[in-house]
Amino acid sequence: MLQLLRLVSIRHLSLSPLRTALTVLGVAVGVATLIGIAAINRAVMGAFRSTIDTIAGKADLSVSAGAAGFDEALLDKVRGLPGVAHAAGSISLIAPVKGSPGERLYVMGVDLLDDGFFRNYEGADRDVGHMSDDLEFLNSTDRMLVSEGFAHAHGLKAGDVFALLTPEGTRDFVVHGLLKETGPIKAFGGLVGVMYIGSAQVAFGREHVLERIDVGLGPGADADAVKKTLRDALGPQYEIARPDRRGQSVETMVRSFQLGLNLGSSVALLVGVFLVYNTVAIGVVQRRREIGVLRALGATRRRIRALFALEAMVLGALGSLLGIPLGTLLAKVTISAVSDSISSIYVQVNAKSVTFTPTEMIVGVALGIGGSLFAALRPAFVASKVQPVEALRRDMASGAAELNSFPTAVAVVLLLLVYPATKIPAPIENFPVGGYLAMFFILMGTTLLSPLVLRALQKLYQRPSELVLGVPGRLAADNFARAPARTAVPVSALAIGVAMTVCIAGFVGSFQKSSEKWIDQSVPADLFVTSSSKVAGVQNVPLKAEFGDALEKIEGVGAIDRLRIFQHDLMGLRIFIVSLNPEVYNVRGKPDVREGRLPTPQMREAGYVTISENLGRRRNLHPESTFQMDTPTGVRTYKVAAIITDYTSDQGTVFMDRRIFIEQFRDDRVDNFEIYLTDPRYLEPVRREITERFGTQYDLYVLSNQQLREEAFALIDNAFSVTYAMEFLAVVLALLGVINTLLAAVLDRTREIGLLRAIGAARRHIIRLFTTEAMLIGLTGGVIGSFSGYVLGYIVTKVVGVEATGWDFSYIFPYRLALQMMVAATVCAVIAGLYPARRASKLDVVEALAYE
Amino acid sequence: MITVDKAVRIYRRGKTEVRALNLESLVVPKGQFLSVMGASGSGKSTLLNxxxxxxxxxxxxxxxxxxxxxxLPDDELSRFRRDRLGFIFQFFNLLPTLTAVENVILPALLSGRARGEMVPKAHALLEQVGLKGRDHHRPDELSGGEMQRVAVARALLTEPALLLADEPTGNLDSRTGAEVLKLIREATRARNLTVVMVTHDPKAAEVGDRIVRLADGSVVGDEQTRPQAA
Structure with a gap:
């Protein structure tokens, strides 16, 4: 068998080096995106988890209460409980580094005396073992030990000064010493600073607040028993968990984002597999005589099948092997984009490096080879049907082939299953299996249906092509549907790429349109003032409330709404609590109330809140529903008054009266000052004054309503940029398929080309013939892709998106982009067709006529 | 009239040179039907090319x-073939996706002539070659003899100066072959068309006015089968 492979197949593959190379490249890119994305997803989650783990150190249990933190007096209470041998309180925060946009330092405020039990710090330039005696360190509010990595990146040494952004504005800190990147200092990509807890509380405006208490158990103490003791003693508003349990809500939260990336990479591999199918199918057609000879010489059907299957596996193996270094490269290039996206939407991560596990590589190679084998099954079967007598036939390439009705039937069944599939409920949160299944059915269904569509389109193309392009146009239209099963491959590959691009653009566009409407109606302020991040969210540094008083005095400022946008865990979701002044907001804005009525002051006082549409949908909340939420002042019960449209977070949003929020959460910081002007003419003067007076000190962003809208759009676009890039890659791969198919067509029709040339066709006629065929392939792929993209976009918006975000946008089809994609697919296909066309036109007439 | 003067064609195959044709002189008067005979490798295909x-x-x-x-440059050669030459091949060489009538008008369409004006002519030609009523059949619905008749009609459409036939009966049974030859003979005589036909079938060659025999690229025999046409 291997002999046969070496003698027959390998030789064939090396005789058409370009087609072989294109196919291998196709598989390589597919495998590369697949393993690249898998590695990136793991790296991002790994970075997040390792930060949790390394910081947790040797702690057996940890006590926390979300971002709000709790009073430091709790520490003494914990220390006094039975079974608790050690307890250390800490805070941690992520501070933007002044003068280095985008860079953030993970600052831990710890009591080094207690903390030493849980975590080991190793000084690089000084002994940090006795820091608890170092009065200079303990008595200052600006001394910090920083990691060697951070120090080197900024050229800092002990005694040097650097600036971080705090709620009080920009603050200078002094490098007290350097820490080796071991233990907890490895967290957050090694960009870590350590302060004395008291100093950190003052420097970052968190006086008397702790965010976490690490607990070490006494000898013989049972973790579960101590956990119960802690819960009973402290109350239910505290999360008491083993360190390894933390971070689960984050994993659920980013799941839909990562699934989207996986979906994109699978599409790339799918298109790669199409290329293999293309190549093997072409090989079978071209080698009919050879197969006949082999059969005549005694090769069994099974042997022929095995030969083609093996051939495909060789292609798949080569592609997969090439895919691994390519995937590594891809992952290195995109990791920071993905990391930034997740940081700006969900949670701060600092994933900079990416590694590949053997499992991922093996899975990648297995999928590349397995996919290629799968792709070869049908062509191999067709090959095994070749009769020995065909070795003796010397026909010219045949006319239009008969269509097989089986794939059409399967296609119809698949398309009929789309609707029921969308009704399958998600087995776990943020994992809409039914929606993805429906998308797969659509892609497969249209692919299987495309030969039939090609046939139908040929009739449509004939006349116009002939009118515009003369007889080459007519012949191109004929050739286009001559081997529909074969031409359907590049057409479908292109269609899949176009469809996915249109689909994502449809979702993104619908999202943007809805947010535009939302900003218009519900976010009407004239100016938005935030610190260190353009849009208030997880990357924002909240400012002290008093800053608003200074803003209020500026001429032209009518009213200011102070918003705290606070990330908090609620019912397994990491939601945002938006605290605002309803007196300002309800008057100025027009919240789009979907259910219920906005609460009156009396209702708010009685625990009524407004929630976002997606939170309502995710947790089945309606007006008058109640839910409990942990707060630093105990577990409280809230009642839903109204459900409104809101796009602050894909996890969900709860709107509270700022006064009540401060009371219950003990946090009066402000993320976003929303300024309403007395007159629109003040826009520029007010903006200028704020920027000039406070801009540098607080690292402010002062955005107009229009700019906020643009930022929101950019944020949405960014979240999908990597997915877009992968769909673009799929389209490029599909274009390789166009080249492949046309190169094969040139070979198949060599005699015909010779004839055309003999009866007087000039080279340009031949070029026109093949480029027109390429154009028709591109156009058809674009049209089919746009149509299925329309449906896919609808499913993503109305099924997948609803499950993944809880938002139900009205679907807007991206007509412009669909049209652009059609034109682009057509033009690119023509360009891809140029090389095969040139090759056809260069054929020697005499040799072409004698070609068999 | 065709004049060949000291035509030499050398092919290079790797390092070896093959002198496929070395023709001192050959003159074919207008209206003559010339049969070229010779064994494989004698140079007859080269001459035809x-x-x-x-x-x-x-x-x-x-x-x-x-x-x-x-x-002539390539484009000029293409135009010359399109306008002045007609071809008939052994393997018919019709385009499989086109109907008989479309195959016939193909050369005219390539030179950009209006379809409307060529179609009646093609129908007339198909009728002349005995294919009345089969105009809209595709090649796979025609027999070998019928396909060759379509090819003859195609070769005649543009009223060429010279008709070239490469083993036109090589793929046909003897009766059909004889009919096709008769058709070519009659159609070209009526139009006073010069024909050069390559064949290795002596009976087919007999149809011509003159038989030239080639061996190793040179003329080794030249005989008139009948008195030269006036």
Whole structure:
């Protein structure tokens, strides 16, 4: 068998080096995106988890209460409980580094005396073992030990000064010493600073607040028993968990984002597999005589099948092997984009490096080879049907082939299953299996249906092509549907790429349109003032409330709404609590109330809140529903008054009266000052004054309503940029398929080309013939892709998106982009067709006529 | 009239040179039906390729109807073939996706002539070659003899100066072959068309006015089968 492979197949593959190379490249890119994305997803989650783990150190249990933190007096209470041998309180925060946009330092405020039990710090330039005696360190509010990595990146040494952004504005800190990147200092990509807890509380405006208490158990103490003791003693508003349990809500939260990336990479591999199918199918057609000879010489059907299957596996193996270094490269290039996206939407991560596990590589190679084998099954079967007598036939390439009705039937069944599939409920949160299944059915269904569509389109193309392009146009239209099963491959590959691009653009566009409407109606302020991040969210540094008083005095400022946008865990979701002044907001804005009525002051006082549409949908909340939420002042019960449209977070949003929020959460910081002007003419003067007076000190962003809208759009676009890039890659791969198919067509029709040339066709006629065929392939792929993209976009918006975000946008089809994609697919296909066309036109007439 | 003067065609196959044709002189008067015979490798296909403007001689000249074609650029050669030559091949070489009538008008369409004006002519030609009523059949619905008749009609459509036939009966049974030959003979005589036919079938060659025998690229025999046409 291997002999046969070496003698027959390998030789064939090396005789058409370009087609072989294109196919291998196709598989390589597919495998590369697949393993690249898998590695990136793991790296991002790994970075997040390792930060949790390394910081947790040797702690057996940890006590926390979300971002709000709790009073430091709790520490003494914990220390006094039975079974608790050690307890250390800490805070941690992520501070933007002044003068280095985008860079953030993970600052831990710890009591080094207690903390030493849980975590080991190793000084690089000084002994940090006795820091608890170092009065200079303990008595200052600006001394910090920083990691060697951070120090080197900024050229800092002990005694040097650097600036971080705090709620009080920009603050200078002094490098007290350097820490080796071991233990907890490895967290957050090694960009870590350590302060004395008291100093950190003052420097970052968190006086008397702790965010976490690490607990070490006494000898013989049972973790579960101590956990119960802690819960009973402290109350239910505290999360008491083993360190390894933390971070689960984050994993659920980013799941839909990562699934989207996986979906994109699978599409790339799918298109790669199409290329293999293309190549093997072409090989079978071209080698009919050879197969006949082999059969005549005694090769069994099974042997022929095995030969083609093996051939495909060789292609798949080569592609997969090439895919691994390519995937590594891809992952290195995109990791920071993905990391930034997740940081700006969900949670701060600092994933900079990416590694590949053997499992991922093996899975990648297995999928590349397995996919290629799968792709070869049908062509191999067709090959095994070749009769020995065909070795003796010397026909010219045949006319239009008969269509097989089986794939059409399967296609119809698949398309009929789309609707029921969308009704399958998600087995776990943020994992809409039914929606993805429906998308797969659509892609497969249209692919299987495309030969039939090609046939139908040929009739449509004939006349116009002939009118515009003369007889080459007519012949191109004929050739286009001559081997529909074969031409359907590049057409479908292109269609899949176009469809996915249109689909994502449809979702993104619908999202943007809805947010535009939302900003218009519900976010009407004239100016938005935030610190260190353009849009208030997880990357924002909240400012002290008093800053608003200074803003209020500026001429032209009518009213200011102070918003705290606070990330908090609620019912397994990491939601945002938006605290605002309803007196300002309800008057100025027009919240789009979907259910219920906005609460009156009396209702708010009685625990009524407004929630976002997606939170309502995710947790089945309606007006008058109640839910409990942990707060630093105990577990409280809230009642839903109204459900409104809101796009602050894909996890969900709860709107509270700022006064009540401060009371219950003990946090009066402000993320976003929303300024309403007395007159629109003040826009520029007010903006200028704020920027000039406070801009540098607080690292402010002062955005107009229009700019906020643009930022929101950019944020949405960014979240999908990597997915877009992968769909673009799929389209490029599909274009390789166009080249492949046309190169094969040139070979198949060599005699015909010779004839055309003999009866007087000039080279340009031949070029026109093949480029027109390429154009028709591109156009058809674009049209089919746009149509299925329309449906896919609808499913993503109305099924997948609803499950993944809880938002139900009205679907807007991206007509412009669909049209652009059609034109682009057509033009690119023509360009891809140029090389095969040139090759056809260069054929020697005499040799072409004698070609068999 | 066709004049071949000192035409030499050398092929290079790797390092070896093959002198496929070395023709001192050959003159074919207008209206003559010339049969070219010879064994495999005698140079008859090379001669046909040169006369058919499919190939150019390594040295020497070939003049057809006063046009020296041995030094024309590719596009000019294409146009010359389109306008002045007709071809009939052994394997019919019809385009499988086109109907009989479309195959016939193909050369005219390539030269950009209006479809409307060519179609009636093609129908008339198909009727002449005995294919009345089969105009809209595709090649796979026609027999070998019928396909060759379509090819004859195609070759005649543009009223060429020279008709070239490469083993036109090679793929047909003897009765059908004889019929096709008769058809070619009659159709060309009526139009006073010059024909060069390559064959290795002596009976087929007999149809011509003159038989030229080639061996190793040179003329080794030249005989008139009947008194020269007036």
């Amino acid at each position: 040169l006369l058919g403007a499919l190939d150019v001689p390594t040295s020497g000249t070939i003049t057809i109807e006063g046009r020296e074609i041995s030094r």
